[in-house]
Amino acid sequence: MSTKLLVSSSLFSVYGNFAVRFLGIASTAIMARLLAPEDFGLIALAAVVYELFVSLGDLGTQKYILKQSKIDNDIYNTTFTFRFINLNLMAVLLVCLSGPIGNFYGAPVVTELLWVYAICLSIKSLQNIYFFGFMRDLNYKPVVNVNILVKILSVAINIGFAFYFQDYRAIIYGVLASVLLMVLRTYTMKLPVPKFRLQGLRENWNFSKWLILEVFVGYIRGKADIVIAGKFFDTSQVGFYEVGKSNGSMPMQEIYAPLSNIMLTALSKNKGSAPNNSNSDIEKGIIALALIISPIFVGVFLFMDVFVSLLLGDKWLVALPIFESFLTLAYFTCFAQLLANAFLANDLVKRFVFFNAFLTLLILVIMLVSVNYGVTIEEFSMIRAAFVPFALIINVLYIKRFVQIKQASIYLSLIGYLAISCLCALPQYMILSVYFELPRIFNLLITLMLALPAYYFVSRYMTHWIKNYHTEFSAALTLLDFIKDKLIAVKKKLV
Template sequence: MSIQIEAPPMTDVAMSSGKPTSIVRSAFLTVAMRWSDRLIGVVSMLILARLLVPADFGIIAMASLVIAFADVLFELGVHVALIQNKNATQADYDTAWTIRLIQSGISTAIVFVTAPWAADYFNEPRVAPVIQALALTFVLHGFENIGIVSFQKNMQFGKDFRFLFTKRFAGFVVTIVAAWLMQSYWALVIGNIAGRTVGLIQSYTMHPMRPRPSLAKFREIFGISQWMLVGSIGGYLQGKLHSLIVGGREDAGVMGAYSLAGQISSMPTTELLAPLNRVLFPAFVRVKNDLAELKRVFLLAQGVQTLIAMPAAIGVALVAEDLVTVFLGEKWRITVPFIQIFAVMGFLRAITTSGSYILLTFGKTRLTALSAWGQVVLFAALALLAFPDAGALGIAKVRLAVALTGFVAFIALLLQQFKPLRLTDILTSIARPVGAVILMGFAVFYTAEAIALQGPLLLASKVLVGAATYSVTILVLWWLVGRPDGAESYLLEKLRGLRRHRA
């Protein structure tokens, strides 16, 4: 069967008309839809936090570390090769699908073999059967229709969202029902498998492609994917090695709190940045030969990301104690210092996320892989050699120190690879949000000192004061520097457009 990929609408490829139509419209569409999806995740987390205990989350977190490592081997990044190839044929898609099937088989075998060893390492025998049950998700994902990659490639983000949302909602419903009936961590396992099963079925109902086994384009795809694999392993260790160490040094309860804190603290930045990131890569690829336009689009994208995600990250750190008390309960207070540390890391991520897609656009997968591995080596040296007895909180602090070092190194790498970009360009794009966030922090702190409220009312007061302070400060700073074109002007223009549309 011949491949059938819909061409993107003209508005989705108008990258040189002076206004970044594709990035902006697609980004805001996907942010809105992603937050609808994430609302399900938040509700699920709040319900499960009340039904289950930290140790239940810890068992799942431990199992997820093993699953995530196997997932790295499973995901060679064949979707990246397909997106980069503007003239991808049916043979390319068939080969990519076949590679994924092979990877899924290898990953499943690895999971079953390593499950007992993982349980011994974590000193938690309940982990082994959970890992083995979750291995089924690799098989389900491996058989998904590779044609759905075209949703992202052609910037059809409505379809992309519908596919992801359906899986998410199915998993949510099954998880909550199972948790209510079982009061056990197995509810999370059952929900995960249910979501993957729905995703498998949905992939073939939403896209007409029917991939067939083939390795005809193996050399072309693997030429890109091999460095994606190296980078993915480095990325896994960069993102998960700290959890592996904590899991080996702490019990399931502490591990559960550490894991949940990571989810809560990353939620604002992840859910704001992830939709835009899905837009950035294909959009950057389309204009990569026009460096002036690429620079303009990059700086606008970074400005919007920083303007929105930076206050969200720091805001979570400022209200962490109230947030945990109100929504999770006293049994989760151990998560507060973890949330505060991880939120600062989200602050750094808000500045660098666009740059990583610039390097990927230029095909610098080797450099990004080596960058990730550099941070892994530094963290391992500190955590295992310099601080061999550090607990969960100590590991979190080491991770923050490495993130700061990696942030500086990444900016230097980006400037070296993207010649038209200057350090002053980056500083200008983040200066006003940084200044506004500092004032927001003082405002939230003095709000807590000045009013005699507790619980939900105190939390609401801090959020309102912080949001108002940040918004007013941003507008004042922007006005003082002459109201230049950028993230602020773009967002204001979109708000005016919404008002005109409603009128």
């Protein structure tokens, strides 16, 4: 698979994801001002359970489609049946457990919220499985168009609910409407209608069975902190924590989420096609990812107070340390998730699951010990974030036992592009902050105008030099050239 196709697909998907997120900013900004932190806290307690049941219901069906080197209607229909059965079983189980879960939190409202989430699970089970075929073929235009259309309608509905209810019901009914709209849209496209097919379910199960443990491991790693916070802190603090977690990590996750599926497809299709080809793709993926997200991470971290104030309002500034902690967590998590796809593509699911189970157990113990020592909610978020860089290094060392990769290229890209980002942004940031009493928004705009061109030229120079010793960095040059060509094309249209 050509690097050019990967780059173009990745960038188009990222652009689409940003468009969807931009549409959601209006909804988030309004709802954060109309609703109280307690409302977000209640939704977080129910959503963290719902997300576990969604993961168990999906059980890697999308990844199963993406990793197929060859595919036919039988595979699509069997996967649709597998997913339909799983999600509806999870819906029934969620209803049965809703009462005990509400009692655990001491919040009966959570029980009612889980009933609505159970309906969402049943609706999701009907989604047209052929929709995943666009992602498999790296044809992200229809995927992006669907996501944007559904988001536009969902934002309108969410804002209407927020003005009408002005409490947590606005969020839960908005989720229900969004799920329904997505399923309906996949059936209005020119796609085959999936059919129920029981033959071949064993293949789906053989792929997915080891992912059950990974789902639990991933849940504990990503969501157990919400459960612990819900037990040891009040709903207002949980609301600050959840909003800080979801919005603080947003810039990184919105970039990586579309890249994740693209990288899994590329790694799977290239596996075995040439000696060490897929291994090279692992390194190229990390290098390209570091080039893209490092300047965004540094810029958002420096001006997190501006983004929080503009997006959510000044009342959320008290949770600024939480936003910064989860931005840092998300930055390193992007690379960890890319390595996870490398494990899947190289059929190392079992080894990956058990290894990450150990790391997850370790962070769970650390979090439980910390809350028992009376840490604040801000300190709790910092402890959670501090574990991720350590886990990333351990993952790199572990995958090297099974896949031949160059650690030097990985660490060089992580350290190099992060250092260049700081070098290009910090000087003018410090000068404007110390010697000029400008509003923070003007400081942001000036820093942005100066730092981005500087980052482009410095990173290009560094990449040219490193490429002489590490050929994998050619992926970064391809990406930089692609961006340059797009900017020139936009300039010509404007002129």
